Amino acid sequence: MSKNQAAYMPIIISGCALVLLSFGYRAGFGLFLQPMSEAREWGRDVLALALAVQNLAWGVFAIIAGGLVDRYGNSKVLFAGVCFYAVGMYAMAYSTSELAIVSTAGLLVGAGVAGTSFGIVLPAFARAVPEEKQGWALGIGTAAGSIGQFLVVPFMQFAVDLFGWFQALQYLGLSALLMTLFILPLAKYGGPSEQEKESETSISLLSVVKNAFKVKAYVLLVLGFYVCGFHLAFITVHMPSYLVDLGFSAYIGAWSISLIGLCNVFGAYYAGVISSYKSKPKMLAAIYAGRAAAITLFLVFPISVASVLVFSAAMGFLWLATVPPTSALVAQFFGVRYMTLLYGIVFFSHQVGSFTGVWLGGWLYENSGSYNGVWMAGIILGFAAAGLHWMIAEKDYSDSLRPTYS
Numbered sequence: 001m002s003k004n005q006a007a008y009m010p011i012i013i014s015g016c017a018l019v020l021l022s023f024g025y026r027a028g029f030g031l032f033l034q035p036m037s038e039a040r041e042w043g044r045d046v047l048a049l050a051l052a053v054q055n056l057a058w059g060v061f062a063i064i065a066g067g068l069v070d071r072y073g074n075s076k077v078l079f080a081g082v083c084f085y086a087v088g089m090y091a092m093a094y095s096t097s098e099l100a101i102v103s104t105a106g107l108l109v110g111a112g113v114a115g116t117s118f119g120i121v122l123p124a125f126a127r128a129v130p131e132e133k134q135g136w137a138l139g140i141g142t143a144a145g146s147i148g149q150f151l152v153v154p155f156m157q158f159a160v161d162l163f164g165w166f167q168a169l170q171y172l173g174l175s176a177l178l179m180t181l182f183i184l185p186l187a188k189y190g191g192p193s194e195q196e197k198e199s200e201t202s203i204s205l206l207s208v209v210k211n212a213f214k215v216k217a218y219v220l221l222v223l224g225f226y227v228c229g230f231h232l233a234f235i236t237v238h239m240p241s242y243l244v245d246l247g248f249s250a251y252i253g254a255w256s257i258s259l260i261g262l263c264n265v266f267g268a269y270y271a272g273v274i275s276s277y278k279s280k281p282k283m284l285a286a287i288y289a290g291r292a293a294a295i296t297l298f299l300v301f302p303i304s305v306a307s308v309l310v311f312s313a314a315m316g317f318l319w320l321a322t323v324p325p326t327s328a329l330v331a332q333f334f335g336v337r338y339m340t341l342l343y344g345i346v347f348f349s350h351q352v353g354s355f356t357g358v359w360l361g362g363w364l365y366e367n368s369g370s371y372n373g374v375w376m377a378g379i380i381l382g383f384a385a386a387g388l389h390w391m392i393a394e395k396d397y398s399d400s401l402r403p404t405y406s
Contacts, residue, residue: 011128012137014185015121016144018078021179022116023145024152025089025172027257029054029105030237031157032092034244035165044241046098048362050105051237052355055229057110059351062119066344067205069120070337075187081115082179084108090173093166116179118145119347122327123340124189132276134331138324139272146268146320149261157254203401208338209345211401217392218333218342221326222349224284227385228322229353231291231378235260235315238361242371246303256312263316272324280325280332281392288389291318292382299375333397 029051037044065077088108095101114120118141125137159168212218240253275283298311330343361374 008128008133008137010185011124011189012140014182015125015141018179018182018186019117019121019141019144020148021152021176022085022113022148023118024148024261025085025156025176026054026109026113026117027149027236027261028153028156029109030240030257031153031160031250031254032165032169033237033241034250035160039165040096042098043362043366045359045362045366047101047105048237048358049098050101052233052357052359052362053102053106054110054113055233055351055354055358057107057351058113059348059354061111061114062344062347062351063341064344065114066119066123066340066342069123069340070205073187074120074124074189075183077115078120078183078186079180081112081120082177082183083112085112085116085179086173086176088112088173089176090170092173093169112176118142118323118327119340119344121186122323123336123343124186126327126331126336126339127189135272135274135276135324135328137272138327139269139275142268142272142320142323143265146261146264146316150258150265151261153258153261154254157251205338205341208341208401212334212342212345215333215397215400217329217394217397218346220388220392221329222346224288224385224388225322225326225346225350226353226356227288227381228326229350229355230357230381231315231353232319232357233354234357234361234374234378237358238365238371238374243308248305248308252305252308256308259309259312260316260319263313264319264321267317267319267321268324271321272328275325275328279394280329281389281394283325284322284389284392285386287318287321288382288385291315292379292386294318295375295379295382299372329392329394332394334401335398338401 033044033047033051036042037047040046065081068077085108088104088111091104091108092101095104122138122141125141126134129137156168156172159171162168163171236257239256240250243253243256244250271283271287294311294314298307301307326346327343330346331339334342357374357378360377361371364373365371
């Protein structure tokens with residue numbers, strides 16, 4: 001191992017472990033949709049709304065967390081995120097009203113995910129590694145989330161089967177505190193460096209955001225990432241229940257989500273590597289078109305265990321493959337100084353899409369008894385996102401963030 005690698009590998013390992021747990025827990029919340037709804041005598045739209053609010057809260061708090069990190073650093077934001085996550089999961093078990101479940105599973109867990117996952121960790125990676133290694137680091141960080149999905153979701157299903165959903169939530173909430181072990185190595189890779197403090201012209205975060213939105217390529221990236229969130233959240237939350245409704249075992253739903261996570265390890269990693277030397281906008285266009293095609297084929301052919309596994313594998317390979325090129329484009333457009341904030345805004349769009357996908361799935365199911373309308377929306381949005389990313393001009397826009405004086 002070279003001297004440079006020895007300097008940044010502890011950050012990579014700690015960040016990957018943090019994302020593995022954070023994203024792994026989050027990917028398993030759909031497993032509670034059916035048993036918790038039945039026990040509380042709720043329609044599926046109640047917990048679906050809470051999980052939709054979780055996605056939206058994740059997006060809102062990602063912007064706030066990004067601004068705090070860019071000004072003050074990582075450690076306090078990460079620690080607060082772990083606390084919100086643990087308390088939110090533990091308190092879910094005691095939520096007996098719609099307001100309570102929205103507050104715990106929605107707001108608290110959403111804030112927790114925002115403070116412990118990609119929006120904080122990937123910009124830290126971009127700061128820590130040499131520029132030529134950024135694609136690799138972003139890919140491996142994204143892949144870690146998928147490994148978490150593969151490992152943690154079956155463990156969560158096992159916990160539900162062994163203890164019941166109520167105790168499982170308590171134990172999982174306590175186990176989330178383990179994430180505090182991985183904060184320290186990431187602490188110094190957030191906020192302005194001493195050199196940046198001395199050299200940069202005073203500019204408010206609001207001005208940074210306003211100037212960024214004057215860049216057409218950034219606006220297109222923000223709009224396109226909405227579709228990524230729509231796809232991911234709808235499938236993560238509703239796929240297990242969708243398959244149970246079709247007569248499959250609950251374990252098929254759990255293994256479907258887990259297989260998505262496993263295949264995404266490879267998809268996310270290679271997306272990061274390939275984005276280092278290929279056109280990132282064209283790559284993103286291909287990923288979104290591929291998702292739309294996969295959903296179309298899944299609906300066209302008779303659904304069986306084999307087709308579920310093939311669909312899960314295909315979607316898994318394309319699942320978070322969007323994240324490395326999207327985050328790399330933000331760094332390429334504007335540099336790493338305000339990357340946590342500006343990527344947080346892109347990610348907010350992703351979470352608005354997540355809110356839409358989760359909520360619309362629950363609402364349509366309760367009102368029509370079917371998820372078909374949301375599947376069709378996913379196809380249309382996938383092809384639309386491919387078109388948006390095809391129009392992105394890949395170049396440096398960092399001068400756009402600098403204040404102008406008249």
